[in-house]
Amino acid sequence: MAERRGESVVARTLADYAYQRIRSDIVSGALPAGSKLRLEALSQQYDVGMSPLREALARLAGDALVVVEGQRGFWVASLSLADLDDVTHVRGLIETEALQRSIERGGPDWEREVERSFEELSEAEARLSREGETAVPLWEDANRRFHEALVSACDSPWLKRLRHLLYQQSERYRRISLITSGPNRCVHEEHRAIHDAAVKRQTLKACRLTEEHLQRTAVQVRAALEAAESARGTTG
Incomplete structure (x- = not known):
């Protein structure tokens, strides 16, 4: 049980790290508005697994910085x-x-x-x-x-x-x-x-x-x- 709690804390920490990094890159324009966020590429770029990465992207969608389109994936929210x-x-x-x-x-x-x-x-x-x-x-x-x-x-x-x-x-x-x-x-x-x-x-x-x-x-x-x-x- 203690091991599971430890794993959960690590996952949350990694998700927070991914959230902060991706958010910073969206705001700065390093990840351009309207661009598709490819999970495998992001996983390698930020050195995080798929589970914390998806959690981070879900949080960013809640911030209206990322758009989710059904089964098609994630995009950086556009600017207009x-x-x-x-x-x-x-x-x-x-x-x-x-x-x-x-x-x-x-x-x-x-x-x-x-x-x-x-x-x-x-x-x-x-x-x-x-x-x-x-x-x-x-x-x-x-x-x-x-x-x-x-x-x-x-x-x-x-x-x-x-x-x-x-x-x-x-x-x-x-x-x-x-x-x-x-x-x-x-x-x-x-x-x-x-x-x-x-x-x-x-x-x-x-x-x-x-x-x-x-x-x-x-x-x-x-x-x-x-x-x-x-x-x-x-x-x-």
Whole structure:
């Protein structure tokens, strides 16, 4: 019995490992949107067995990062302009509701966490400016922690769960254009403005700034997607 429990723990650990690796490669684009996920190739690439691999892919399907088509197998979820617009709109609704509740309920611990995560994000943004693409993973982690800190005092588990799912979808799109900010955009100042409004308990302002922040990112991503589509049409 102890041996079976040990095997179960190992299987879960391998499934978690496969989940994290494949998720990272989907978000970064290393596994392209719309591509078929062939189990044998993935098993070799990530050095995991079929059972933990299938478990990992099932979890990714639950995150809407992978699509399952009956007996035909698994695919990386596609990206599109229509989906970008939908994700951005719904995330704005969820994010601002969670932020409003968090600001209303957050105490000193919440404020300290928002301050700390903003400082980390500021450092990561400075590195991204200096180093470019090599600093993207560090920036993504810091960006995620900052936005999570802002909503951490929200009292609705479902709101936070839905927000997490939408954040993952937004992350895929954001990676497409992360390095190419528009000429009139300073993401650091957008984050600073959101931070300042939140800690000053200016709820409506913080929510408006957050929604504008998401919309600006969507505009930037849309331009990158349209440019990529145009380039494919030129070379096709």
